[in-house]
Amino acid sequence: MSGLVEDDDVSLPSGSENEAEEETEKEVVTDLSDTKVVTKYLEASRIANLALTTLVPHIVAGASVLDLIVIGESIIDKSLAKIYNKKEDGKDVQKGIAFPVCLSVNERICNFSPLKSEADSAPALLAGDVVKIDLGCHIDGYIACTAHTVIVPTSKDATPVLPSPEMGDVAKACHDAMQVAAALIKPGNTNTMVTTALGKVAEAYGVKFIANVRMHQMKHFVIDGSKEIALCAPDVEAGEERVAECTFEENEVYCIDVAMSTGTGKGREGEDRTTVFKRNVDQTYKLKMKASKYVLNQITADFPTMPFSLRMVEDERQAKMGVTELVTHNLLSAYPVFNERDGAFVAHFKTTVLVMTSGSKKVTGEELPGYYVTEKILDEENQALLDEVKAAEEKKKAKAAAKKKKKKAKK
Template structure:
């Protein structure tokens, strides 16, 4: 029996998370929006939702600025924690930022959103080893914040997104399972995929269970906070260039997300630097556009 999917309604908080690659070179992005009554009317957003969205977005900007050659993952974690604490929200503990390489979306170097407590470690959470960023690296800046406790739980909805575990090997019994693994090895050997990508989706759904049971494929589970919590999620891709760190994906925070809280002094200084750089870049772009427009209007000799 196919479960009916919920229909979006005005006021719903929606997270959009996507990625693409060209010849194995990956770019990712994620954004949070609120559903409005119509395309012409801005949505109504409560104070709690506005605050957590502003906190998550500011943490994204601060983390992007903190990831630079010579800095460490611990420094980025501290910056994100500072934002979360000041805005009175919690980082989602299971969300990690990752280095990305060609055909590798989850690289070895990772950045946590929060430092695990002794109780967290006892419960199974990993305390990441310190690593240092280097020039020419690429990172997915992934930030999710919540008004809840930050401990997400598996949801009831079945995931359709998986990734090949290249280190696992097993001789599958079912024909449908062998079909799934064969298609994955041919088309999605290292990057995530959805069951909807298969020509025979019905057979893929039948064969996926055995592949997961023996560790050949890893699911991306649907995770939930407590029912009354508000979660905001933003993601960007950054490049560590000789000229500095460049954020190459992601869009601006919607104007309808607001809060009466102001950032701490350190965060405010970083945000001001980012805003000034963005304004300078926009001014330069506008001047260039005006200059090119003027050239186009000249009569040819």
């Protein structure tokens, strides 16, 4: 079942669009209390979901990782080109990729998005490979992200085969954890409550969270806001920082980002080149190298606030030369390619949650593929929570269907 949002599935907040109030100065509203903001989040979510669902059938044995990434990003670009082409308040509506398409295979956890000149670093996919898809889209700075994990089939029409029963365990655990987190993100609850509940999920399935991965609040043009949610309690002795406690509030937006493994739970940088970066807009430095200046100018013009891949810079050679100086002087933040130990199975799922007056709502992501089977079960408390959410969703869908039927009968 797709994570696509139907019109009746999300109740837009009551706005003042039809009110005749005239104000000399209007405060710019950038949260979910504004109907236009909600619509932009929903449209960005629709496109992110479309890119994901269109890309998955192309993930088959023999496919090129780089070709698949290009397909995913072209879907986002072409879809965005069709909407929001009129100026708002005299300005063009900014829109684009909010997180470059990444395809991380097997022990790679996340952030693998190779350059065109280094396509050989990602051999053709093999049947049984585990592929983690990660991508994001934004409209006017309102961001929707999603991630999904699939097994590579022998052909487009074949059913994927699990490489090991452990893969079923970790995939089910990861998807359940994402849903539990989404259900608990509502006004009044805290990030500590989410982390505690997620600990029970990991214990039930006998797998580990990837400690490097964090969930974040997202704001206007901000993909990683100050409010964070840890997947698991930090290992302070190992130097891991504690996450400041925070309380969720109405009209906030969160990226529920969950990665789990059968390995150590410690993501480590491998030999893959880091290609995904984000501009640190509050940092300045007088660059020395011509290549660095070229790269910074293009980033400032095309990717001023969102993560991007060096592959998106027109001159790839200059990009590779100039990025080092930019990172050294903190003009860019890097998203390294994290890896688990060899032989470990990794799952990665991500959804975007809108905390609205009518309730929290997941607007991106796909259901867990049916080929992920496991004999392990979720703990009773979390299962009861998910059953409650499912019952509420079914009731809401039934009500929307009845409303449509009644409306149709009147015509």
